[in-house]
């Protein structure tokens with residue numbers, strides 16, 4: 001595969017050397033066509049749409065694509081089967097540049113993750129190779145911060161299975177290669193108790209950088225997962241990076257439907273982080289439905305206490321969304337519908353009449369949902385949101401009862 005080799009030759013990073021080593025002894029004939037397609041796509045998308053790509057990040061993308069192409073042999077399976085081998089050995093020895101130090105302030109690491117996704121993973125469309133690249137990056141990140149394959153599970157689902165939740169978009173234009181599968185990336189952090197808290201965020205996006213929707217939520221989870229390596233968690237924490245949210249929350253519905261009754265009953269509550277910069281107000285919705293009625297549980301009260309405590313200690317206000325029955329759609333819905341208490345973390349704006357709302361100014365699902373645009377337009381908005389939500393999330397994970 002001369003073209004692929006050309007890409008490798010043009011750079012000399014350690015990563016490329018690692019990939020080059022992995023290529024030795026690997027029979028590439030079966031994936032040659034796939035690699036070729038991937039390379040074409042990589043060049044097309046990154047040259048025209050990514051905000052800024054320096055050589056280092058370009059090398060990383062090439063690496064990701066190589067790993068991706070090696071892990072995707074063309075074959076057909078029936079829905080529900082694991083489609084890709086996700087060769088664990090391909091992820092060995094990969095290092096990420098971000099590090100959590102003892103004095104790293106809350107939110108700082110998350111902001112670095114957002115910047116990386118914003119600049120290198122533009123248009124993570126559901127059921128495309130761009131979404132799969134993001135999944136691979138997530139797995140790499142979890143492995144490099146210290147988790148192992150024992151903690152990580154990839155739950156694939158086909159677009160056939162997802163069709164119930166699928167709404168057709170017109171974004172599958174030239175430059176996006178569709179995939180038959182999307183995937184949830186699941187990280188389990190064992191605790192003393194087998195009872196589970198689920199923390200979710202979707203990593204797919206519209207054909208834009210998706211900084212707020214939803215690199216922000218993904219980054220919040222990554223930082224939190226990193227911090228948990230240094231902390232003691234009582235409950236078992238399950239971080240779920242959902243695929244295919246933008247096509248009807250397919251990933252979260254698939255996840256919930258795949259749970260047994262006992263597994264569902266074992267979930268204490270679910271936290272969903274989505275669209276954290278849609279406005280300057282840091283909000284949370286917390287609810288529980290019992291026999292069709294909104295109800296307040298002991299855990300909901302605990303979260304309210306945590307928010308009060310948080311607000312007393314800092315000048316960053318975390319506000320309870322006043323009417324939770326109007327919670328916006330998202331991955332928490334699938335859990336909510338089966339009676340799991342849910343919390344949604346979201347950044348909203350406020351209308352003159354006092355209502356909180358999602359689309360002012362219009363960021364979500366537009367090209368303005370870009371980290372550079374948001375930082376230039378609203379100084380400090382990203383820092384404030386990530387600081388506030390990062391502390392609040394950790395409190396909820398460690399101090400709920």
Ligand SMILES: [Zn+2]
Nearest residue numbers: 213214274275
């Ligand atoms: Zn979203």
